Amino acid sequence: MRYRREDVVDRALGVLDAYGLADLTMRRLGAELGVQPSALYHHFATKQLLLAAVADEILARGPHTSRPDRWDDAVALACRDLRDAVLAYRDGAEVVATSSAFGLGAAAPYDDLVGALAAAGLDADLVPVAARTLLHFVLGHATDEQTHLQAGSAGAIEDDPRPDSDFAAGLGLVLDGIRLRAQDRSGIEKRPTRPGA
């Protein structure tokens, strides 16, 4: 059987979701495709590049909500989309975070955020800072969530399941910090930051 890049990535997603990142090995993936591990190196020079392609595919398969007019709503939705995308696959957050850190893939969310932040009227050198701060929060939060999920199912750790409101609250925190520096600060008056908002 002969495969193309996209077939390999598709099967890698399947192995990832079914067995987790630790079991997504070149040998395991080869066996799953009925092929020698060495055959995979015809499609990807290294495992790291395979994982970058997997990360990009996770993001491509995630939701791409149409951006609302208000810049802060657009930023919040970009974060939601990213979160939903990585939570859809087991260990998805870690795969995306690692590829993103190595600069080998997962550039789309950063570009999305920079685009959405452009309308905020921020100081130019604050845009990348804000984008990366949001990225660290979303991916860090999702990684924690998925780590505790499998740790809980393995019975290793006894821990509270962080609710979805936890994400919203943390995002609101960072978003308000950005709003304070934005030219258009209408979001702060419009949305009280005290509980009950």
Next chain:
Amino acid sequence: MRYRREDVVDRALGVLDAYGLADLTMRRLGAELGVQPSALYHHFATKQLLLAAVADEILARGPHTSRPDRWDDAVALACRDLRDAVLAYRDGAEVVATSSAFGLGAAAPYDDLVGALAAAGLDADLVPVAARTLLHFVLGHATDEQTHLQAGSAGAIEDDPRPDSDFAAGLGLVLDGIRLRAQDRSGIEKRPTRPGA
């Protein structure tokens, strides 16, 4: 030669700083100590628990600045201390972040932040949210920095070296978001959030 837990951790720190996390293997560490790899399992049940002890030691060796009176200064300094601690060892941020995510160690920074945030007069259930948001930012930022550092020295990626001001700017963002929710909001008026502060 016979070793105790602390000797093993100390040598692990040395291997980590000299060769990086990827080369910190049980076999390598055993060789470095002049001992069979299996001997390490007398001190640590798994490699993960060894790494948790390494993470705790990295944090213990880091700075522990005395906390100022203002709650927001105390929070900022706790973040600085954490950052300085993990940056002092190669791949320190990743080691601490991983152990922290697995809940096997590195609990001190979270407790520090919760302690410093207690004086902010936040809604009770916002304190853990704020603490984790800060943790995600500090460790995510430091991990990025260290990843790009070794990627740059390996010549793999060409990337801007993010300056130290980048960290301060991101921290200011999150901190302002917390200040907005604090009972004592004097920090917002006292410290203009626009550039030139």
Next chain:
DNA sequence: ACCTGAACACCGTTCAAGT
């Protein structure tokens, strides 16, 4: 273009046995 087969240089972990 895509794959096989075999090899190289490794991993974490277990376990009986030694001192």
Next chain:
DNA sequence: ACCTGAACACCGTTCAAGT
């Protein structure tokens, strides 16, 4: 209490050779 020696079940990657 701490370690050895040997094994088990794996890794990522390379490379000549096949079709």
